[in-house]
Amino acid sequence: MATELLSPLLPQRQRGLAVVVAAPLLALLLAVVIFSRSPVATPVSMTSPELVDLTLLAGAREKGAVCLDGSPPGYHLRRGFGSGAHSWLVFLEGGGWCNTTQSCSERKMTSFGSSKYMSAVNFNGILSNDHIENPDFYNWNIAVIRYCDGGSFAGDAEGEDLDGTKLFFRGLRIWEAVVDELMGKEMDAAKQALLTGCSAGSLAALLHCDNFRGRFPHEVSVKCLSDAGFFIDEKDLSGERSMRSLISGVVHLQNVREVLSNDCLQKKDPTLCFFPAELIKGIITPTFILNSDYDSWQIRNILAPNGSYPGQAWSSCKADIQNCSCTQIDVLHGFKKKLVSELKVAEDNKDWGLFIDSCFTHCQTPFNMTWNSPISPRLGDKSIAEAVGDWYFGRRQDVKLIDCEYPCNPTCSSLLPTA
Numbered sequence: 001m002a003t004e005l006l007s008p009l010l011p012q013r014q015r016g017l018a019v020v021v022a023a024p025l026l027a028l029l030l031a032v033v034i035f036s037r038s039p040v041a042t043p044v045s046m047t048s049p050e051l052v053d054l055t056l057l058a059g060a061r062e063k064g065a066v067c068l069d070g071s072p073p074g075y076h077l078r079r080g081f082g083s084g085a086h087s088w089l090v091f092l093e094g095g096g097w098c099n100t101t102q103s104c105s106e107r108k109m110t111s112f113g114s115s116k117y118m119s120a121v122n123f124n125g126i127l128s129n130d131h132i133e134n135p136d137f138y139n140w141n142i143a144v145i146r147y148c149d150g151g152s153f154a155g156d157a158e159g160e161d162l163d164g165t166k167l168f169f170r171g172l173r174i175w176e177a178v179v180d181e182l183m184g185k186e187m188d189a190a191k192q193a194l195l196t197g198c199s200a201g202s203l204a205a206l207l208h209c210d211n212f213r214g215r216f217p218h219e220v221s222v223k224c225l226s227d228a229g230f231f232i233d234e235k236d237l238s239g240e241r242s243m244r245s246l247i248s249g250v251v252h253l254q255n256v257r258e259v260l261s262n263d264c265l266q267k268k269d270p271t272l273c274f275f276p277a278e279l280i281k282g283i284i285t286p287t288f289i290l291n292s293d294y295d296s297w298q299i300r301n302i303l304a305p306n307g308s309y310p311g312q313a314w315s316s317c318k319a320d321i322q323n324c325s326c327t328q329i330d331v332l333h334g335f336k337k338k339l340v341s342e343l344k345v346a347e348d349n350k351d352w353g354l355f356i357d358s359c360f361t362h363c364q365t366p367f368n369m370t371w372n373s374p375i376s377p378r379l380g381d382k383s384i385a386e387a388v389g390d391w392y393f394g395r396r397q398d399v400k401l402i403d404c405e406y407p408c409n410p411t412c413s414s415l416l417p418t419a
Contacts, residue, residue, distance in 0.1 A: 049122035050129050052076040052144070056115060057178055065177035066168045067148035068104055068113035073174045076121055076144040077185070078129065084139030086191040090182070090212070091127060091144045094199030094228075094363065098150035099249025104169075105162045107150050118146055125364075125371035126196065126385070133368050136389035137194070141187070145178050145201075153204040154274075155254025169254035175208055183215065192221040194392065198363040199297070202229025206279045206287070207259045213285040223392055224287040227365040228295060230276045232339050234302055237314070237331075243302040247274050277342040288353035288391050288399075289346050290364060290384060293336040294321060294406055297362040303335055321360035321406060333405055340402060347400055353391035355384055358403040359412035378411040379403055 060072030067073055095112045098104035107113035127142050128134040149171030159167040195212045197205040209224040216222050236242050248271040257270055261282040264273035304314045317324035346352045357377045364370035364384055372385035379401035391399040403409050
């Protein structure tokens with residue numbers, strides 16, 4: 001049975017199971033009709049998503065590169081063709097973190113902790129082989145690395161499960177071994193490459209960006225794209241730092257120090273060095289940051305997690321930003337301001353790109369609807385796909401697009417909240 005790469009993050013206080021939120025078909029069709037009449041609408045492709053089989057990593061156990069339960073990690077590889085035959089896009093799947101023995105024990109009974117539960121996936125959005133949906137990367141070699149370590153492909157440790165068996169925190173080894181295998185499948189001959197991912201996988205793309213760049217000769221064009229991975233260390237409504245607490249558990253349980261900046265570690269606690277605001281200070285490789293400054297997952301789980309506020313006053317607002325009161329919107333504007341301020345390093349770097357929209361959503365590249373469709377978010381009359389392509393191929397200089405405050409952007413109005 002095929003699965004979609006819908007990997008929303010897991011709330012800190014919930015179990016380690018992914019929740020998939022699908023858009024109602026009728027609402028989507030109505031939105032397509034409305035926006036297809038717009039002068040900025042792009043063509044609608046009628047092709048079906050491409051189904052790509054799972055490949056298990058060869059010699060995984062010998063390399064110590066295993067999922068939480070000790071099973072071999074997997075990836076999906078679709079070969080490029082035509083002008084894209086020597087171009088590679090590597091996508092790191094997202095899906096939250098596990099930061100305690102209990103949450104990791106629960107997680108290993110899912111596809112986010114064991115390849116026993118993985119199957120073929122559909123490639124959409126930036127992964128699509130359809131020229132209309134994905135004009136710049138449709139014919140590239142595309143590899144999706146599945147996420148089964150619960151630590152953003154960063155840890156290297158072992159633990160003990162609640163039942164006495166081992167838990168393997170081997171995300172770093174999975175990253176290294178799968179990329180090595182891809183290099184042996186002709187990625188070493190790439191003429192251009194892009195490392196990307198969604199959510200926790202997007203954070204992993206930042207963690208490994210320079211390592212990925214270092215695997216290719218200097219003349220090869222190598223860049224990174226972070227989609228919905230710019231998590232901020234913000235206090236919640238009760239004044240607690242619940243996100244910092246979650247990340248601290250991951251950092252110490254899974255031993256992620258090896259992927260962190262030495263400069264940061266000399267000055268700050270490793271937990272803070274795991275946040276993107278610190279990571280981007282040390283990344284040399286050109287990088288594009290795609291994020292909503294009203295990120296639906298962060299608002300629900302960082303700003304207003306369950307139990308952080310009295311009563312149910314925020315429940316309706318968290319479900320849909322259109323339900324928020326004026327007072328709540330002011331709080332969300334403060335969240336936006338904090339996120340944008342932490343992007344200053346990227347904004348000032350001439351080789352970097354930004355697309356920071358004000359849509360209430362999370363993860364936008366792996367979905368046709370948000371990547372490049374008649375109802376995609378637009379900034380400067382550009383869809384996300386167009387902006388990323390302009391930046392990667394140098395078609396425009398200084399691709400740095402930051403949206404105004406909600407609800408200023410009409411192209412966000414038909415997007416249903418995700419994650």
